[in-house]
Amino acid sequence: MAPRPSRAAAAQVLVRHRATPPGGRTVYAVHPGALPVVAWANLAGALPQDTGFVVLDVGAVPAYLEAALDPGASDLTVDRLIDILIAAYRADHGGADAVGGGPAGPVTFVGWSFGGVLAHGMTERLKPEERPDGVVLLDSVAPTGAYTYAEDDGVDPRIVLRWFAMFLGAKRGTDVPFRTPSATSSEVPSSTVGADHVLVGLEQLLRDAVACGALPEGTPVQSIRKLFDAYTAGLLRNNRLTFTYRPVPATVPLTQIKAHHSLIPSDPTLGWAELADRTLEAHSVPGDHYTMLIRPDASRAIAGLIPASRPPQLVKTRRDTQ
Amino acid sequence: MVKVTAGEVQEWLVQKIADRLGEDPSSISPGQYFDELDLDSTEALVIAGEMENWLGFELGTTALWYHPTIEALSAHIAEESAQRGAAA
Known part of the structure; x- marks a missing residue:
């Protein structure tokens, strides 16, 4: 490139x-x-x-x-x-x-x-x-040791979704409610939470963000996916930096x-x-x-x-x- | 999947950005850097998602970084669209 x-x-x-x-x-x-x-x-x-x-x-x-x-x-x-x-x-x-x-x-x-x-x-x-x-x-x-993560040993996606809801609310000047989607409830082990579960969480977050005015009506799921990807890219970068x-x-x-x-x-x-x-x-x-x-x-x-x-x-x- | 030319992408982007900024499309310079436009990064990513929805394919995470103007991104997307069209 x-x-x-x-x-x-x-x-x-x-x-x-x-x-x-x-x-x-x-x-x-x-x-x-x-x-x-x-x-x-x-x-x-x-x-x-x-x-x-x-x-x-x-x-x-x-x-x-x-x-x-x-x-x-x-x-x-x-x-x-x-x-x-x-x-x-x-x-x-x-x-x-x-x-x-x-x-x-x-x-x-x-x-x-x-x-x-x-x-x-x-x-x-x-x-x-x-x-x-x-x-x-x-x-x-x-x-320090308790808070450094290897690339493949990241933070539970359910926690990252909660942080992302906070971030989106701060960026848009309103509280964006976050509800743990049923597909990613706390009973599910973090090791089994995959991309499909994250998508379910993002779809729910999109509905809530539109309902509270944080995102405009008609925002496609691709847009919240883009926002989430950019957010997690920053998080993972900082994890990589602190790991070494x-x-x-x-x-x-x-x-x-x-x-x-x-x-x-x-x-x-x-x-x-x-x-x-x-x-x-x-x-x-x-x-x-x-x-x-x-x-x-x-x-x-x-x-x-x-x-x-x-x-x-x-x-x-x-x-x-x- | 929509097959697009650089001109079509540029027109789409200029219109979207003008709408977000509440400005006339003629005031948006295609050679300006995205981060020089008065566009919040959240707005830019929402537009990127809308563009994916329109195009029917995903933009790479580095697309806006390595093609940081409307003009450059439009050319890149047209090239990507043509490659995908040829491969289909």
Whole structure:
């Protein structure tokens, strides 16, 4: 296959929502795609006005998109993504090499979903004096043994259908109800759930999505299949990337903020306890894995938990609070 | 399965995209990248599914990636359609 033709104006990895005043704090949010970058505007707006806010958009890295769409042609690794993000961060943040007069004050990293893996990986690759004073993980699953999957040992399709319903609702600005189709009820072992069962689930989800206005009347089943395939391609890409990645323990405090309707409800730290050498806080905010980034009430709650927006004396240093 | 020319696919795509965007078809440039159009990725995939429904065959997952404009995708689909027609 010939290489993809390149656009004259490539998408930018670094997207600044709000400039940082001299010496002020900057929040760098690592965005793993799936939702548009503008989804971070609510959180940026909920932080104090003297806090700068920058998104590092992995979705703007062509190799990251290619790794989902054409995995056979990709040799992308988590370490390579971290290289790209660190280059963007260093170019912006302080030091003699920074271009554009970027900020030089204190920094907090935030990473949503797979972005949390990258925010942590960046932190540990940076020199100690370059590191943020904390990493805030938003419903981010740790790249540790319990949560890494080989290509053929993926997540139960019934669970992926539930996540997809959440995703579709967030993308379309409405709740899309998800009902486990009778053909894929929980009594059926996951090993026997195949493509036919997924199609039954998608057909039911299409009816529900049309009924609630998330998709227009007359949308063919091929369209929801296309949406589901694109969604699972991104999920599988991230599974492939984390399967070969070896994270190191955290040298800065971690804060895990889960959504009330998290991808994985049962684990309060989503595996990060294994990597937290220092402090690990665990909290939850309204919404699901996707809407936590969009809902104003969730944004306000997250802003209140980001150490950058609180006076230092209120920052708790407890371990594993849930 | 519908056998189509690049021109027919282009006309179909321009009309669909114009409808979604609420714009006149003449304002849609076939040489523009899909991600430069003011089209949400969900909308783009819904249109891709509608296109499969119209064509009667499935588009490869990399079709929009390697053929990222209306013009390029139309040419690719016409070629695919011709190959499928010849094989039938």
